[in-house]
Amino acid sequence: MTDSMVEPPVVEVTGVTKRYGPTVALDGVDLVVAPGQTHALVGRNGAGKSTLVSILTGLQAPDAGRVTFGGRPAPRLADRDAWRQLVACVYQKSTISPALTVAENLFLNRYDRGRTGLINWSATRRRAGELLAAWSVDVDPRALAGDLSVEQRQFVEIARALSFGARFIILDEPTAQLDGAAINRLFERIRHLQKQGVTFLFISHHLQEIYEICDVVTVFRDARRIVTAPVAELPRTDLVAAMTGDAAFTERQEDLRTVDAAAPAALSVRDLTGADGVYRAVSFRIAAGEIVGLAGAAGSGRTEVAETVVGWRSAVAGQVEIVGRRPRPGSVPAALAAGAGFVPQDRHRQGFVPGMSVADNGTLSVPARLGRFGFINTGRRDAIASGLIKNLAIKTPSPRLAVSGLSGGNQQKVVMARALADDPRLLVLINPTAGVDVRSKEFLLDKVQQTAGSGAGVLIASDELDDLRVCDRVLVMFRGRVTTEFGRGWHDHELVAAMEGMDLDA
Structure with a gap:
């Protein structure tokens, strides 16, 4: 050529x-x-x-x-x-845009119009269907994007x-x-x-x-x-x-924690059942100082169980106890007051307020420590935030910088900082290292181990194998139920097979 x-x-x-x-x-x-x-x-x-x-x-x-x-x-x-x-x-x-249909999103401001200048919706939907079919995208043009x-x-x-x-x-x-x-x-x-x-x-x-x-x-x-x-x-x-920039990649240091199975429960879940059967009759216990993984593919119910534990959603049956207390179902403030800290699945939509500062985001969960009668003492806030920034190694020129100005890994550290701000006795994390770089992932998982080492229980809901490697036990969910439990030393193929509902011995 x-x-x-x-x-x-x-x-x-x-x-x-x-x-x-x-x-x-x-x-x-x-x-x-x-x-x-x-x-x-x-x-x-x-x-x-x-x-x-x-x-x-x-x-x-x-x-x-x-x-x-x-x-x-x-x-x-x-x-x-x-x-x-x-x-x-x-x-x-x-x-x-979740409020618009697929067809409206595809041709926003490019709609087909009739001779009167009005939008021809049937022609727009037909053109959307042809476009989706041409690129083998199996989605209904009339469906709401939010669904x-x-x-x-x-x-x-x-x-x-x-x-x-x-x-x-x-x-x-x-x-x-x-x-x-x-x-x-x-x-x-x-x-x-x-x-x-x-x-x-x-x-x-x-x-x-x-x-x-x-x-x-x-x-x-x-x-x-x-x-x-x-x-x-x-x-x-x-x-x-x-x-x-390292000559060789350094693995995370070996976790030398020992877990006392007889220790008081940081979390006790009994016969938890969610709406529409997304999870059914889920029961497990996390001891103080123990890290437990909740693994499973999307739709397995793992995320929904974790969100129920921290009051993000309500169960239709069953009980949740956090450090011996039963918080009001469906109330995040009640779960936090009972001793929980929470890192949600999507930091962009659920984890922080992008226009607010690092200091404000990091201290959202501890308003009582910021001042009296609902007023914020900015000096006290910045002092607390500075401690969180140091503890989580957040790279920011100032506690007052908007979180939107940080990199993804540092944004996730801010979310983690807020979860740890009140020294929780139970830390619940959903996909805690999603979308962060290698070093930030290592740092965050090390911080999880340190938190457990201080005596807190930890629940990690994730399908990311690296997240689950720090766990003392991994509970696998499939189609809304806990089907398998692994101790330390599991093999990737065994865990993935259980998450996909496969029996390797069959």
């Missing part, structure tokens, strides 16, 4: 630099994504990935360097239509991007809220779209996924590109070393 026949890169970034005051977010970075690839972009939080995405999608301009698409310069920032035809990003936090699963919303966003003509899709942590089966379906869809000429930039903290779906990987660290290599030629240890 001659050089003239070689396709230009879908996108090429050359010497791009971006500064925010004294902070260098990107330092002369290069990136080349070839047509038809799934190209991974990895790095710890704060490495510069989000800044690059904002430049690749035309949300901001670089201070230096250039970006080309198909060999042509990037459009002006104001030309949003031109950008939509080139690139789209499916973010971890969905941009689909869709996370997986379905992602497919709708991809279809919407393709409808503008874009054939370069950025997937930002697309698997953070998906279970194993949904991840497999997403990967199948990516491979299918690749064959149809769609190129992907895949951003993930789950390194195993990089080796499953990606062709090439680029590592960012400290605002710079460190390495770009074919995935098949880059050993896992070298990939992690490039991300962290």
